[in-house]
Amino acid sequence: MNNFSTAITTGNAALEGAFRNPSGCAISGIFSKNGKLMSGNAIIESIEIMHERSNGLGGGFAAYGIYPEHKHEYALHIFHNSIGSKIETEKYLEETFEVSAASTIPIQPVPGIDQGPLIWRYFATPRRDKLRDSQQDEREFTARAVFHINRDIDGSFVFSSGKNMGVFKAVGYPEDVGRFYRLSEYEGYCFTAHGRYPTNTPGWWGGAHPFSLLDTTVVHNGEISSYDANRRSIEMYGYPCTLQTDTEVIAYIIDYLTRRQGLTFEEVCRVTAAPFWSEIEKMPADERREYEFLRTVFSPYLITGPFSILVGFTGGMMALNDRLKLRSMVAAEKGDLLYCASEESAIRLIEPDLDKVWAPSGGECVIARLTPDAHKKIYG
Amino acid sequence: MSLNYIYPDNEVVRNYDKCICCRACERQCANEVHEYLEEADKMIADDAKCVNCHRCVSICPVRALKIVPTDHEFRKNTSWKKKDIYEVYKQAESGGVLLSSMGNPSEFPVYWDKILLNASQVTNPSIDPLREPMETKVFLGAKEESVKRGEDGRLITKTSPQLKLELPVMFSAMSYGSISYNAHESLARASQEAGTFYNTGEGGLHEDFYKYGGNTIVQVASGRFGVHREYLETAAAIEIKMGQGAKPGIGGHLPGKKVGPNVSRTRMIPEGTDAISPAPHHDIYSIEDLRQLVFSLKEATAYKKPVIVKIAAVHNVAAIVSGIARSGADIVAIDGFRGGTGAAPTRIRDNVGIPIEVALAQVDSRLRDEGIRDKISVVAAGSIRSSADVIKAVALGADAVYIGTSALLALGCHLCRTCNQGKCNWGIATQRMDLVKRLNPDIGYKRLVNLMTAWKHEIEEMMGGMGINSIEALRGNRLMLRGVGLTDVELRMLGIKHAGESA
Numbered sequence: 001m002n003n004f005s006t007a008i009t010t011g012n013a014a015l016e017g018a019f020r021n022p023s024g025c026a027i028s029g030i031f032s033k034n035g036k037l038m039s040g041n042a043i044i045e046s047i048e049i050m051h052e053r054s055n056g057l058g059g060g061f062a063a064y065g066i067y068p069e070h071k072h073e074y075a076l077h078i079f080h081n082s083i084g085s086k087i088e089t090e091k092y093l094e095e096t097f098e099v100s101a102a103s104t105i106p107i108q109p110v111p112g113i114d115q116g117p118l119i120w121r122y123f124a125t126p127r128r129d130k131l132r133d134s135q136q137d138e139r140e141f142t143a144r145a146v147f148h149i150n151r152d153i154d155g156s157f158v159f160s161s162g163k164n165m166g167v168f169k170a171v172g173y174p175e176d177v178g179r180f181y182r183l184s185e186y187e188g189y190c191f192t193a194h195g196r197y198p199t200n201t202p203g204w205w206g207g208a209h210p211f212s213l214l215d216t217t218v219v220h221n222g223e224i225s226s227y228d229a230n231r232r233s234i235e236m237y238g239y240p241c242t243l244q245t246d247t248e249v250i251a252y253i254i255d256y257l258t259r260r261q262g263l264t265f266e267e268v269c270r271v272t273a274a275p276f277w278s279e280i281e282k283m284p285a286d287e288r289r290e291y292e293f294l295r296t297v298f299s300p301y302l303i304t305g306p307f308s309i310l311v312g313f314t315g316g317m318m319a320l321n322d323r324l325k326l327r328s329m330v331a332a333e334k335g336d337l338l339y340c341a342s343e344e345s346a347i348r349l350i351e352p353d354l355d356k357v358w359a360p361s362g363g364e365c366v367i368a369r370l371t372p373d374a375h376k377k378i379y380g
Numbered sequence: 381m382s383l384n385y386i387y388p389d390n391e392v393v394r395n396y397d398k399c400i401c402c403r404a405c406e407r408q409c410a411n412e413v414h415e416y417l418e419e420a421d422k423m424i425a426d427d428a429k430c431v432n433c434h435r436c437v438s439i440c441p442v443r444a445l446k447i448v449p450t451d452h453e454f455r456k457n458t459s460w461k462k463k464d465i466y467e468v469y470k471q472a473e474s475g476g477v478l479l480s481s482m483g484n485p486s487e488f489p490v491y492w493d494k495i496l497l498n499a500s501q502v503t504n505p506s507i508d509p510l511r512e513p514m515e516t517k518v519f520l521g522a523k524e525e526s527v528k529r530g531e532d533g534r535l536i537t538k539t540s541p542q543l544k545l546e547l548p549v550m551f552s553a554m555s556y557g558s559i560s561y562n563a564h565e566s567l568a569r570a571s572q573e574a575g576t577f578y579n580t581g582e583g584g585l586h587e588d589f590y591k592y593g594g595n596t597i598v599q600v601a602s603g604r605f606g607v608h609r610e611y612l613e614t615a616a617a618i619e620i621k622m623g624q625g626a627k628p629g630i631g632g633h634l635p636g637k638k639v640g641p642n643v644s645r646t647r648m649i650p651e652g653t654d655a656i657s658p659a660p661h662h663d664i665y666s667i668e669d670l671r672q673l674v675f676s677l678k679e680a681t682a683y684k685k686p687v688i689v690k691i692a693a694v695h696n697v698a699a700i701v702s703g704i705a706r707s708g709a710d711i712v713a714i715d716g717f718r719g720g721t722g723a724a725p726t727r728i729r730d731n732v733g734i735p736i737e738v739a740l741a742q743v744d745s746r747l748r749d750e751g752i753r754d755k756i757s758v759v760a761a762g763s764i765r766s767s768a769d770v771i772k773a774v775a776l777g778a779d780a781v782y783i784g785t786s787a788l789l790a791l792g793c794h795l796c797r798t799c800n801q802g803k804c805n806w807g808i809a810t811q812r813m814d815l816v817k818r819l820n821p822d823i824g825y826k827r828l829v830n831l832m833t834a835w836k837h838e839i840e841e842m843m844g845g846m847g848i849n850s851i852e853a854l855r856g857n858r859l860m861l862r863g864v865g866l867t868d869v870e871l872r873m874l875g876i877k878h879a880g881e882s883a
Contacts (some may be wrong), residue, residue, distance in 0.1 A: 226853030293537035299852040
């Protein structure tokens with residue numbers, strides 16, 4: 001168990017991961033299909049207008065395409081609770097990765113963001129010999145390294161571990177968190193944001209959203225009723241859930257289904273927010289067989305209860321509501337941009353003149369991807 | 381012959397102000413309890429013959445009858461209860477093994493009754509099953525471990541054979557022989573209408589019921605009664621019976637007097653002979669042997685049908701099921717120590733095995749620890765009494781449950797626990813034609829369907845309250861459960877928290 005939270009909470013405050021912590025929230029995301037780079041200003045404005053949906057106990061962002069000069073390396077963002085845990089983590093990293101750069105993540109003091117942990121960033125590539133000996137692919141190797149640090153090194157927590165992307169999060173209101181991390185100085189083709197309204201007050205930075213593994217990030221609004229069924233199933237496949245938050249489980253499910261099982265994001269939606277059997281029965285035979293297959297084989301990963309999520313991944317962004325649409329979510333398009341947010345106001349504020357605005361229905365998968373040209377430019 | 385030391389457990393109480401001497405009770409009682417005294421124009425009863433099945437009580441047009449437990453008692457003794465004393469008397473008299481029927485009635489904890497469910501409040505909404513779809517459909521069978529795609533990139537949708545249930549409840553194994561033709565017909569027709577399955581038990585399948593094969597699970601037990609090619613091919617699934625909750629570790633015995641022409645033909649044994657199922661399968665002395673039988677049956681049916689392995693819940697049940705999950709079986713059915721039976725040695729029934737709640741929780745946890753929960757579906761059996769028990773079993777980790785006693789109750793059984801005597805006044809556990817015809821399958825099947833319909837509604841209601849709209853999201857969802865009045869060890873074994881502990 002990670003005891004990171006033990007040390008940084010004070011008094012009798014409950015610990016993240018020691019109990020289940022449902023929360024209400026606000027989410028917002030912007031995606032440019034042409035790979036046009038934007039600063040973090042728009043996403044901060046967008047999430048700020050939904051201030052009332054958060055309660056100052058967690059905010060965060062995911063940004064894609066922000067590290068072009070290090071695009072072939074894993075960008076590890078790590079909270080260190082102490083110099084001791086930092087030394088231990090860095091020793092482990094040195095043994096297992098080639099670290100090309102290590103520095104603190106630039107911040108600026110902002111009222112509303114209290115003293116937090118040490119916030120470090122490492123650009124790293126698995127050591128070839130270690131990778132070969134592990135008989136894993138590079139992504140699995142890195143994912144396991146993340147689990148190792150988060151679970152076994154007391155006081156360090158990897159909160160971002162993808163390539164050419166990064167997660168930035170803290171305890172506070174999201175707009176303050178964005179300014180704290182100087183997001184206006186980053187340029188990316190996709191941003192997602194989250195303001196948290198937890199029903200408990202662990203006050204742990206790692207508990208804020210987005211939650212991520214490798215390049216998959218999830219921001220989430222809702223409280224899923226299937227939590228323990230999902231958790232106990234995904235844990236079987238090497239995803240220890242230590243935080244007891246819905247978002248952690250959802251992120252792992254998406255990673256498992258896409259990376260390990262090779263499902264497309266569209267297929268992930270058919271698993272996690274599956275259509276009702278009554279709808280599946282009405283489908284043409286070919287389609288019906290596929291839907292039946294996915295619902296049957298991956299039944300432990302059906303997610304019930306209210307949720308709206310934005311999933312960021314390399315080259316794409318996906319928005320999804322639970323199948324009854326028990327949480328608000330609006331999507332909009334303007335040119336090559338896709339916007340998704342808990343409230344329409346959060347989109348209108350940054351782009352009043354939209355081509356199209358709609359409320360995706362329950363279980364409807366909204367996905368934007370980079371055009372092939374843009375993908376080549378950014379990742380090639 | 382010595383004195384009869386046994387005073388009857390029950391007394392037949394007749395209200396003579398109401399009794400009209402219609403003699404219906406006399407005609408209806410297969411145990412010949414009631415008698416009409418012509419000269420006195422009066423009905424009398426022999427309490428010693430009464431099994432307390434309530435047939436006469438139900439049939440009496442003027443409600444003149446009731447059966448009450450006798451207040452005749454021994455001198456108070458905490459150690460030596462009346463039951464203990466009488467059992468000594470009986471054995472001193474007969475020199476035989478005591479026999480009993482139905483499930484263990486002794487005072488062991490019923491964990492279902494010490495588990496409470498959750499409901500949604502404020503942070504997430506409950507769901508109204510009258511307004512929103514609520515799904516109880518379940519697929520039983522091994523799930524694929526990895527996704528395969530064709531050259532066109534489309535998913536290859538072939539899976540291991542699956543049983544599709546409209547609700548996570550099936551009728552458990554009760555053989556033709558132990559129960560009647562009409563009881564079997566009722567179960568078969570009800571399964572078809574309710575979209576679930578019934579189980580032939582080890583007595584073979586009467587030819588008349590082949591037409592319900594799509595809803596039939598056929599059993600292959602240690603006696604191999606009635607097992608032939610058509611029997612296997614007719615069925616939707618095949619169950620290897622390794623054990624039974626009511627009598628773990630021992631076989632079965634259908635007395636010759638129950639083996640009439642039809643039972644004889646169905647079981648493929650001579651009329652009037654005892655049908656004895658050995659305690660073990662004599663071709664299965666270890667797990668690798670089980671694997672061979674699983675694959676023999678799969679070979680015989682072209683890998684088109686799921687194979688179920690049914691075991692009794694015993695102390696090392698988790699390790700056993702772990703072995704079964706790796707034996708090629710698609711489904712494992714675990715029968716708890718309260719499970720019913722047509723006949724079992726009393727000492728075995730009342731002293732062997734463990735509660736299904738604990739066994740199920742341990743099995744589900746073990747399979748997950750080993751990463752093989754998806755290789756096999758888990759069916760829990762043995763004392764599922766209501767839809768609430770079903771919900772709790774699913775949340776502990778079951779894919780579905782089997783019900784036996786509940787189904788028999790729906791058919792009119794009054795739990796007198798004398799099935800072994802073959803004189804069931806309700807036409808269920810008997811082969812006497814005059815008694816069998818009392819169970820009208822047209823009514824019987826409808827009552828079973830009603831029970832399934834009612835439970836389905838209740839399951840939907842409870843799921844909706846928890847904010848869950850599909851049963852798979854409840855499976856193994858133990859955070860939805862809380863224990864009350866349980867010790868730390870019991871909570872740990874069940875894998876649940878105590879009431880009051882937040883998540």
